[in-house]
Amino acid sequence: MTTSSTRDRLTEALTEPMTALGLDLEAVDLSAAGKRSVLRVAVDKDGGVSMDDIAEATREVSRVLDDGDLMGERAYTLEVSSRGVDRPLALPRHWRRNVGRLVQVTFADPATEAVTGRLVSSDEDGAGLEVDGSPRRVLFDEVARAQVQIEFTKHEES
Template structure:
C-alpha cells in the first residue's frame, strides 16, 4: 500500500469510518485517483464529502474520487479473499515465468500471496510483487 493511501485511510477513518479505500494512486505526478466503496454504495454526495475531508491532499494534488465500477481495484489481501472465485487481472512489477500480466480465476488469497488460474497455468504471486490488480468481466 502506498504512503498516500495510508494517509487517506487514516484521515477517513476519523471522519468517514464506513468508507473503504480500495486504491489511491498518484497519476502523472499531480493527480491522485482514489477509488472508494461504502456498504450503501458510492454516491456523488459521498465522493464530494470524501473530497472535502482531504484538504491537505488537495493542496498538493488534483483529486479524483470515484466508485470502483465493474473493474474494481484489488489492493489488499482482504480484497482478494472477498473475490476468490471471480476473474481478475494481476499485473506484476517484474516478469514472472516470462509474463507480467496474469488473467484468470482467483483461487486463493493468503496474507502473503494470491493464487491465480491464468491461461499460462496456476501461479502464486506475492502481494509485494503486484503492480496493479482488478476484477474483470467474464
C-alpha cells in the same frame, strides 16, 4: 509546498474519516490543471462502493478540506470515485475483493512467464488461480504486477 507533500498531508487527513465511513482510502492524486488543481480521491470497500457511498465520501472529503487549510488558496476540482478495475492489485484486500475475476499476473522474476487465470482464493500471503483448468498458487512477494482483465461475457460459476 510540493504536490507530493500536499498529497501526503491529504492522505493522512482523509484516511480516518474514510475509515469511519467503512471505506478504504485507496488513492489520493493531486495534479495541476491550468490555474486550478484536480484532487482525485479513490475509495473502496468489501462488496464494492455504491453511488451513495461515493456521495457520502464526497461530502466528508469536502468537509475535511473546508475545515482545514490542506489545499491552500488555489482553486481546485474534487473528484471522488471507486478504485476502478484498471488499478493494479497491490494489497491482499485488492485480491480478496476480486475473487472470481480474471487476473493477469506478471512476475518479478523475468524467467517466470506471465499468466492469466481465474482468481479463486486469496489470503494474506498469496492467491489461488485457475490457469487453463489447473490450480496455481501465486505468492504476493513474487508478483511484479497484477491486474483484473475486463471480460465482456459473464463467467459461469462451476
